[in-house]
Amino acid sequence: MSGKKEKKVRIVDHRHCRICGKAIPPNQEFCSENCRSISERMEARQKRMRNLLIVMYVAVFLIIFIMLALRAGMS
Numbered sequence: 001m002s003g004k005k006e007k008k009v010r011i012v013d014h015r016h017c018r019i020c021g022k023a024i025p026p027n028q029e030f031c032s033e034n035c036r037s038i039s040e041r042m043e044a045r046q047k048r049m050r051n052l053l054i055v056m057y058v059a060v061f062l063i064i065f066i067m068l069a070l071r072a073g074m075s
Contacts, residue, residue, distance in 0.1 A: 014023045019035040030036040 013026050015026050015028065016022065017024055017031040017035050018029060019038050020031060022031045024031050030039065
């Protein structure tokens with residue numbers, strides 16, 4: 001080693017925008033209203049997809065249950 005002292009770099013407290021990744025103050029989640037609205041749309045879409053998936057699972061379960069019940073009734 002060459003006897004030079006390394007400078008310690010202090011990184012200012014910050015977070016990153018959940019959408020675009022820009023550095024923002026620690027008390028904020030988004031850098032702009034545009035990123036906030038994008039996040040809200042994404043969350044709404046995910047909620048719709050989750051609900052649709054639940055409905056599809058229930059429908060498939062009911063179809064299988066009805067088919068099994070009809071098959072048992074035929075015997």
